Amino acid sequence: MKTTKKILAIILAVLMIVSAMTVAAVSVTAAAGDKVYCRSSFTPYCYMWKKNTEENNKAWPGVQMTKVSGETDLYYYTVPDDKFNMIIFNKGDNTSQTTDMDYPGGNKLYDYGTGQWSDYSSDPVPSISVSPDGGFFKTTVDVTITVTDATSAYYTIDDGSHKSFTGSTTVTLGASTAEGATVKLFVYASNSYGAVDKTCTYKKKTSSGGGSGGSDGSTSPAIGGNYATNPNGGYGARKTITVDGDKSDWDSSMLIAQGVANDDPRVYAHWSMHEKAIDDYAMYAAWDDNNLYIMYEMANVQDVAAPGENYPLTQGNLWIDNLPVFLYINTGNGNVTHNETGDGTGTLWGSGTTIDANSDHVVAFSTNASNGPFIYTANDDGKLMPDTLVKKGAATGISIKWGNGKTLSGKLMGLPKAGTDNKRVAGDCVDATLTDLYTMGHSPKLDMFYEISIPLRNLDISASDIATNGIGVMKVSTFGTSGMDCLPYDLSMADNAAKPYSKDKSTSAEKEDEDHITVPMARVGAAGSVTPVTPTDPPVVKPTDAPGGTLIGDVDSDGVVTIFDATAIQRNIAGIPVSKYDPAAADSDGDGFVTIVDATAIQRYIAGIPSSGRIGRRV
DSSP states (O other), rough: OOOHHHHHHHHHHHHHHHHHHHOOOOOOOOOOOOOOOOSSSSSEEEEOOOOOOOSSSTTTTEEEEEOOOOEEEEEEEEHHHHHHOOOEEEEEESOOOOOOOOEEEEEEEEETTEEEEEOOOOOOEEEEEEEOOOOOEOEEEEEEOOOESSEEEEEEETTTOEEOOOEEEEEEOOTTHHHOOOEEEEEEEETTEEEEEEEEEEOOOOOOOOSSOOOOOOOOOBBBBOOOGGGGGGEEOOOOOSSSSGGGGGOGGGGGEEEOOTTTTGGGGGTTTTOOOOOEEEEEEEESSSSSEEEEOOOOOOHHHOTTHHHHHHHHGGGGGEEEEEEEEEEESOOOSSOOOOOSBBBBBGGEEEESOOOSSEEETTTSSSSSOEEEEEOTTSOOOGGGEEEGGGGGTTTEEEEEEOTTTOEEEEEEOOGGGGGOTTTTTOOOOOOEEGGTTTTGGGGGEEEEEEEGGGTTTHHHHHTTTOOEEEEOOOOOOOEEEEEOOOOOGTTTTTSSTTEEEEEEEESSEEEEEOOOOESSSSTOOOOOHHHHOOOOOOEEEEEEBTTTOOTOOOSSSHHHHHHHHHHTTTTOOOOOOOOHHHOTOSOOOOOOHHHHHHHHHHTTTTTTTTTTTOO
């Protein structure tokens, strides 16, 4: 019995040794001339080294790989020596870095999308490209189909007869399609190495449905000054953008909304600069047959505004946080919402934000992309629920990438000081003389940007809709709940900035207040019925009566009614000192109280929208 147990013990020990030898894989040593491949949306770098030594193929980040001819996302590297057995791929700037990997041997392919290795084969399987690859159309839609490396290809329309073609062909769809009905395009391609297919669906709009293709609904004019909306008549550009965390595809012609650096709510209270900045700076737009592209820039000027607070310097990148971001989109072709929900929460994600400008879709996601993305579509009641009108995650087709670097304009304009002890008050950047903060030594490595692509088919529009009628876009950033900054900019983003947050007196109440945004959206493609303005001076409204008595609406007593009078009311309500303030002039409706309603009434009056009949008259 003892002998049997001893034999079993020996067998088990041997099996454990064999098992351990099986698990502990030994790295393959590269041979000079080996080729290793990588599939990636960006041009990757290859770093190789000999394990447990300092010997490498080149100092970090390694050698930039070479694109495989005829491919859009495939790269190769030829191994120069026979001593390396470890490998890393990376983006060349310490981002998108893989883990340390054992070298798998020559002619292997690493795929960034799956994180897996496979054998590389140069035998080309066919590929299919369709543009546009789905969406809505009004009368007909021209669709271009292209196949590569195919010996046989055909397409069908609504499961009809096979129509063969080679190379590229253009098909006109929808001529006999009823309004509200869909057209299905099926494409098939094959060769001796395999076959592929693709199905695209297009829907014909109803002539009675949809909006005016551009009506905005905003109740006050664009702020202007340093906050330009569609500056220089720019409405973005028709261009395909590669969403890869690299701004090289973008240019200044695509600017649709300009903000100011160092105007986030923190700077208007001397005790809150220890928190991260939520500081929108500029927004750009582009589109092609398939996607709407948005790129927005954000600033983190802690190094020049309040360098003594280290946390926002070391932890300032927002992609490590789960902070909600909202893109409100007005296609003019759907039901109108102002961010109301039908689930009892009041506003989407409990943001407390409402907008006067019409929107029919809202794209929502978090700064680290862990929550969402979602596309909410307004229902017949103007609500953003129920779930049947919500697309989630992969179903949205949305791609989001981010990075650091200098702004596209090469400048970062703002006021360098922060805190009430530096006489900062909300709205002080509107017509102020700004400073390029880069010239003060600010590091562009702290500034952030996000790129986003949104399929047009999931916004219920086509490229021709954007080019002909235009769409509206507004971006709102939050600190978890309430709005903290937006593009185009609205003064509501800082109207309670100097008040303490109820849960933490050392931070701003702007994180929890209700924000009512009144300015127009930025336009993409065309102005539509909205005429964005970039005034050098605030709009001026002359009094309608002869001098004598109090001019209602002239809160700062300068003799005219301007946007600054509405701002003075907002500041006074927020407890921010105002140099000149006439409460009798501020009471626009004569009810004996001065509230945010009076500020809104003045904004409406300036915009030419009916409001209190008292404004502009002397009483």
